[in-house]
Amino acid sequence: MRIVFAGTPDPAVASLRAVAASGHDLVGVVTRTDAPLGRKRVLTPSPVAAVAATLGAPVIKADRLDDAATTEIAALAPDLGVIVAYGGLVREPLLSTPRLGWINLHFSLLPRWRGAAPVQHALIAGDRASGASVFQLVPALDAGDVYGEVRYDVPRGATSGDVLTALSSLGAGLLLEVIDALAAGTARATPQTGAPTLAPKLSIADGALDLRQHADTVIDRFRGTTPEPGAHVTVGGQRLKVLAALRGPDLHLAPGALALVGRDVLIGAGTGTVLLKTVQPAGKGAMAAADWWRGLRLDDPRVDVPADAPGASA
Template sequence: MRIVFAGTPAPAVPSLRAVAASAHDLVGVVTRSDAPLGRKRVLTPSPVAEAADSLGVPVIKADRLDAEATAAVETLAPDLGVIVAYGGLVREPLLSVPRHGWINLHFSLLPRWRGAAPVQHALIAGDRTTGASVFQLVAALDAGDVFGEVRYDIPRGATAGEVLTDLADAGAELLARVIDEIAAGTARAVPQRGAATLAPKLSIADGALDLTRPADVVLDRFRGTTPEPGAHVGIAGARLKVLAAHRGPDTDLAPGVLSVSGKDVLLAAGEGTTVVLKTVQPAGKGAMAAGDWWRGLRLDGPRVELPGAQVAS
């Protein structure tokens, strides 16, 4: 088959490479336009664009799959469209351009967590199992019939970034198998069953850690928002980004109190629990060990109150 691939971030690259390595003809790649990255805001191609360039595959850069993008895809005469985390919706008439339509690799067990951030929401909700699904793309959000899925037990302590890396590889294998089955005429898709839950895109505000909740709930949100959009707490009127953390010992300190125990910085949470801060990033600075950050506060006295948090020593 002639296949056109649409995707943008790093988790889509294993699928792109799997399609390129298949017996099918990868005739083009659609990805979002170069984006400004880093402090200097340098325009940088997407990970999918860079991978496609290394494979020698023609690239169509489009932030929306509009009439211009549709016309560009039509010239490729694809038999099948494949989309993995492109970052935009495929609507008619583009939806019907490929002879077999479009299939989507989605990083959840549908219909749970339809939307832009399925892995993040799964971790925030405390799910212990997730997976990846390949389904037939339809006009409704992530609602098409499912060709196949792979289940994944979430490792204890894994962040959204780590889970996505694993699912990107497992999902690429599933996707390649489904493509072969479609080509052979043996693919069978079944309707989604069960209640749908939604996983909308996260904002910076979604990374705020609510210290009135128990530590396990706090850590679920930390893992679900790491690395993006970033977990954080408010300290001294500024946002302290939390890069690495785990469950700590029980305490009698009130939620929101910071204390130090050896090299560890403990953050008291609800119900007498604590979170151990291991690596943090203060506003305007680089990542550092939480203990180094604590020493840099240069606290005086046995107890100091900071706006937005309490600090005990």
């Protein structure tokens, strides 16, 4: 089949490579335009664009799949559209442009976690099982019939980055199975069942760790927002990025209170503690939490929490 592939970030690369290495014809790759990255804000191609260039595939760069993009894609005469984390909506008439429409590899077990950030929301919610689904794209958000899915047990302590890496590989294999079945005319899709949950895109504010909550809940949010949009707390009015953290021992520390216990830097939570491993202060590089602690110049170091936090003044 003639396939056009749409995707942008790293988790889409494994699927792009799989399609390119298959017996099908990759006739074009659609990805978002170059974005400014780093402190110098250098315009940089998306991971999918960079790989597509090495594969020699024609690339269409567009932040919106508008009339112009639709015209370019239609000129490729695709039999099937494949989308993996592109970052934009496919609407008519583009939705019906390929002969077999579009299929989407989505990193959740649908209908749970429809939306842009399924893995992040799954970990924040404390899900211990995840997976990937390939479904027929329809106008409603992630609501199409499902051709296949693969389940994945989330390892203890895994971050959203870890889970996305695993699912991108597992999902690429599932995607090829569905593509081959569509080509052979044997693919069968089944309607989604159960109540859907939504997973909208996360903002930087979603990475704030609320130390009023149980330590397990705090760690779940840390895992779900690492590496993006980034977990953080505020100490002395300055944002402190939390790059690595674990569930700490069940010591009695007021929410937000900081303590050095042996070589471990602990933060009190509503119940239990959070153990900081690696942090990044504002304007500095990553460092061990103990090194950061030794460099603090505060009389009473603690994580800022709202005044109404239980025990906040203790």
